[in-house]
Amino acid sequence: MKKSMSFIMIAVILVCTLWLSVNSASAGGTIIYTGARYVWGKGIAFSFDASGYRNRDLKNASLTIGSKSFDVHCRVNKEKTRIVCVAAGGLTQYVGKTGILYVAGYAFYVTIPDKPALQVGSGSGRLSCPEGMEPGADVQFTLEGEGTWTSFIGGSTLSEVRQNAENTEVVKVGGSIDSIGDLYCNEVPR
DSSP states (O other), X not given: OHHHHHHHHHHHHHHHHHHHHHHHHHTOOOEEEEEEEEETTTEEEEEEEEOSOOGGGGTTOEEEETTEEEEOEEEEETTTTEEEEEEOGGGGGGTXXXXXXXXXXXXXXXXXXXXXXXXXXXXXXXXEOOTTEEEEEEEEEEETTTEEEEEEEEOSSHXXXXXXXXXXXXXXXXXXXXXXXXXXXXXXOO
């Protein structure tokens, strides 16, 4: 009787141990930090190659620099097996400092990048952006009954941005352009 009870206890412990290890392994896959860069109009973007994660796995991501902690918003791009976390652009006051980024239960040492210089062609007023980014400006629109909102509109010059904004559906259905901001580089949507 004692032998059979011991055997049953060992079997139960073994099954529970295997079940827990299989469940914890399926909660997430690999995650590798690939770098950080400042994105005009968005903030500091931290990129990861990752697979097996969902957006809910990334809740409570944070960045600690010194004794200060900052919120970080992360999203999974399943098609490209990437995670992108964005922190406030004001963190460039800590340029060159090392922070600890907590994502999906992992801690990564990161260096805070500086804002890249906007490159405007010599005398042309055209904005050139690095690969993966698009020039443009924030345009404020108003549509009666719908209110006011701001959208990024692409264009290498302010006149191109205005022309592209005038060709949007909003303006075609009677909306108006209230203001156009400064040119900046925006990450190209994936």
